Amino acid sequence: MTRIVAYRFKVVLFGATSSPYLLNQTMQYHLDSQSSRLASTLKTSFYIDNFQRCYVDPRDILCERPLIQALMLKANMPLAIWTTNAPLNSNFTEIGIHDYLSLEWDTVNDTLNVKLPPELEISHSHINTKRKVMSLISSFYDPIGLIFPLTILGKLFIQKLWMTDKGWDTPIDPEQVQELTDIIKRYKGLEQIKVPRNVHDGSQPAMHIFADASNLTFGLAVYIVTQEGNSRLLTAKARVSPKCMLEIDESLTFPKLELTALLLGCRLAKHLSELCPGIYASVTVWFDASTTLQWVHNSKSNSLYVLNRVEEIINIKLTCNLNLRHIPANSNPVDLASRGVTVRHIIENKFWLQGPPWLSPYITELEQGDPDALMTPDLPDPPSEDPLNDDSSDDVAPLPRPDFVSSRGQQMIKPVPSRKCC
Structure with missing residues (x-):
């Protein structure tokens, strides 16, 4: 009889359904065990494996960063890829466009925009089953809701498709393919929508x-x-x-x-x-x-x-x-x-x-x-x-860009934990 060998993960599996919850509870447990004011502040600064925080004075970023790194290193969670829109040149990534919670963050102009799924950048002619439609619509990740007048159309289409009782891999009707094509056309130029952070x-x-x-x-x-x-x-x-x-x-x-x-x-x-x-x-x-x-x-x-x-x-x-x-x-x-x-x-x-x-x-x-x-x-x-x-296209005077604070606030840093800690 063949001997059964059991293997056990020694780190949290990245990509499992329970992974975000386990990661969050692990970090909360670690921060609760630290009796410092900084640890209490960090409890509300993480979203999945992304850390973000706003500062009044950009010099505070340089002062707190080594303290935050040391605090998270105690749990074997080193933070990496630090990004900021503040004019700092101290081991931060170069200013430009960076991924931020699956959005694109332009640190020069301090704007956010939703990325177009790669499937639409190539072709959508192969999207002809319920499974592929679900995959495509779910690829629009918009956690803030910046483009919900557009993304809601895809969700409504999925709801309508669900009422047809078709199988996951059964080709959808030509009328439904045409409706999906019309919806996809509305996403053309999606990356041009820039929203001030x-x-x-x-x-x-x-x-x-x-x-x-x-x-x-x-x-x-x-x-x-x-x-x-x-x-x-x-x-x-x-x-x-x-x-x-x-x-x-x-x-x-x-x-x-x-x-x-x-x-x-x-x-x-x-x-x-x-x-x-x-x-x-x-x-x-x-x-x-x-x-x-x-x-x-x-x-x-x-x-x-x-x-x-x-x-x-x-x-x-x-x-x-x-x-x-x-x-x-x-x-x-x-x-x-x-x-x-x-x-x-x-x-x-x-x-x-x-x-x-x-x-x-x-x-x-x-x-x-x-x-x-x-x-x-x-x-x-x-x-x-x-x-x-109203067809007027006159621009409104832009918001003054202050030097520092928040609620999607002013100067902002965004380190991302390395994948190995997830």
Whole structure:
């Protein structure tokens, strides 16, 4: 009888489903065992195997780097490939374009952009089965949600494809191939979308969250507006609704979906406020459902579904001092997901990357208004014209590029642990 020999990994396997969790717990355990202020700070500075942190003074980078290296070396996790947008010349990689959480980070201009999957750079004619479609759509890694009006189209296509009950390797119909081809064409020039990493200049900005829902998707978009009136996209989230929600549950009406979107927006506002306490001068959640507004305002409904969500929205509103505001649907940038935008439109039109043009003038008026009011009567209504029809391509004055700080902040370093520690 052949003797069975057992082999055991002596390091965490890189690439397994459980690897990110095991790596994170290992680092958290190591940092918890270190009784230093630096170790406590590093607990919130890692994303998988990437370390990132923002500094006010670039000289602090040079002072802390050997301390961070020594701290992580105690766990046999040496940090390598240090990158920064600060003007430093001390064993950092050369300035230019670097990989950053599967995005491209231009350290010269301090911008981020989503990379085009290699499959699309060569050819997509071979993508004709469910397995290959899933692989292609999943290759668009956009953790911040910079291009979700584009990526959501692929997710909706997967949902539609899933309803056909085709096998993983069964060729899809010619109509579906053509639909996929049309979606892929929208990704042309994706690498040209450049988003500033630094969204504010260090002063207390205002945070504006837009929420929207349909029977297909839930969407959120967060904009940071500085005291000078400059607006930039911070992050965006999108979720595909369960197929035919309105048809499966007759009691689940469209206003209830809008209420769910508003709740998700309030939860995101709470998360960002707790992540950076004291940073934002005001936090406002915008939505375009008047029925939802009345539910939250009156707190009266015969539906338990509505009452539970209204209760949580009100609790978040009171604890985080949120402002809830109503806008027309065509002034909601999240609505772009259902309109079929292209890369060219996102680049040339400021609506997605900078928010509605009327957003900045609202800051002063909102801060002077009653924070407990759901709607302030004396505020002028946002313009009703469709911003998508605005063909203006005039550039907005760019944000001043300060020398240092953060929340995607100012001077930033990014060391990456070597693969052998994963």
